[in-house]
Amino acid sequence: MGKLVGEPILEMGNLTRYFDIGRKQFVHAVDGINLTVSEKEILGLVGESGSGKSTLGKVVLGLEPKTSGWVKYRGELLPQKYKARDFQKWSAKMQMIFQDPYSSLNPRMTVGEIVGEGLRLRSGTTKSQIKDKVADWLLKVGLQTDHMSRYPHEFSGGQRQRIGIARALILEPEFVVCDEPISALDVSVQAQVINLMGDLKEKLGLTLIFIAHDLSMVRYVSDRMAVMYLGSIVEVGKADEVYFDPKHPYTEILVGSNPEPDPNLERQRASTTIKGEIPSPVNVPAGCRFANRCPKVEENCRRVTPKLIPLKDSDRQVACHLLN
């Protein structure tokens, strides 16, 4: 699986999640993913909306059951479908920060209740301990202790995202899935949240899967980057290498579509717009999923599904017939 930075903490094998939409039709949201996340690394996950990024994150944490395939956490196989007891066990190690800071906080709970809920559900913690810890974490994420008695609507988007971060990290997990943690925030606040997450990651030694559609931000944040298209991974490698030297035609187009905040660069750059839109993930046909939009498509691409294969002399993996 290529060269890894540290020990693998999380492994996925042929991980699949289909949604049954009736009439024998299935949405192939996550389709046969093999991926390894090593200890203390940040793996960035990019792709268009509908490519299955969020579903993958949820399947990994057990918030969605697996249709097939497996996930191992430090060598231990995670259950196919989580029961209440499984959540109790694994939520202490694995957590999630959600995309929308507006809908992911219960409006009828105070901030203290929201952040402290995970601790309350864990046995052996007294009320005053919980209160102290919540106060401590609110300070850590840059809020004030007296915010504890307030409700989510009293906070701005950036502050809510901080509450979401405190809620996820108060259980001191080792592994966190961040599902578009900054896309609902303003530019200046995005940088605040990113820096906060970076600090906490260093202090706590976290391993992160960072899901986002902002390529520049993912490149900036991540050690490695994985590009998803229609439920499968088309390219994985070191974040800088994938961004600056994309191998898969889809990655090339994705990077080319990303507008850079530099007018001279933008003017020089040839337009690399892609034709068409992401096709429906219902009953995906054989062959490369990108074939009908790919500018370099060949006969073979429409028949045989390309596998994710490591490139020679590098830790990059690409799923494209043209490169293998």
Place this chain on the structure above:
Amino acid sequence: MSRNINQPNSSPKLLNVNKLAVEFDTYGGVVHAVRDVSFSVDSGETLAIVGESGCGKSVTVQSIMGLIPMPPGRITSGSALLRGHEILGTAMIQGRDIRGSEIGMIFQDPMTSLNPTMSIGDQIAEPLQVHKGYDYRKAYSEAIKLLELTKIPESTKRAKQYPFEFSGGMLQRAMIAMAISCKPSILIADEPTTALDVTIQAQILDLLQELQRETGMAIVLITHDLGVVARLANEVAVMYAGKIVEHGSVEDIFYRSAHPYTLGLREAMPTNDPDKQSVLSPIPGSPPDLFSPPVGCGYCARCPWSMSVCENKNPEGFYLNEGHYSKCWMHHQQSPVKPTELYFEQQTHG
């Protein structure tokens, strides 16, 4: 590219907005959403209004278009001259003469901006019937042509469909088709690509650029994405707390930033130059409360170089060169602080 925008006594442009101020009555008090905004735009030009949420960029264009509900909204001062004629708050903009024909508008969220009970073709045909007096059949066939122009495949079939059958990118194309149906001289695009993926965003930006080249319309682009600005704009107005704090050509804004907020915005974004920058520098704090806007500079609470004058006195625009101004006291001749990160002109004048 013309650079003499906003200079006093400049010749009348296509659209001239002068000292616009808008307030809203709320239960919490009066919100001063737009405070003294002036800009102008000419045919074939793209003006980008950049700023964070709540800075008043949408309210600015909506009040020009007469789309602000009054009450609770109130335009307290200012003028908007379209080819020299006042349109701000007049019956003219409320009626059918300008909105939809002279000025077209596309909105941020294509999913909720179209009528779900009307077919796409009918929706695009409607402005043609209203403004141009076409009969239904002529308007409908024109609508199909417009769908082709905005590169929607199988336009005849697509025109019969309803918004729920379209994807986000396709809906945004349909909305552009509707906005340009009467060949407006100005197209106002309020965050046209914020809800879309980067690949679709690139398609829509290319389309807007192409349409502008063909029709010579002016585009007023509202966005918070500096990448989109770099791609599309000639002129940029940076808004903060209801005011334009810096205005200039796109090169001025990106390579000769003269306001600390512009610089702050740029440094808060990752650049894709690996050797250039290793840490993001966020802007500390949050924008001021517009219920009681600060007396002085709106940015001074977050500014690393704020002086005592910034708190007490509102800075005027200091021109750095033709068309490039910054509302920051550091550009005053006697300012003791001249940080090297910012661009300064040798001779500043107030």
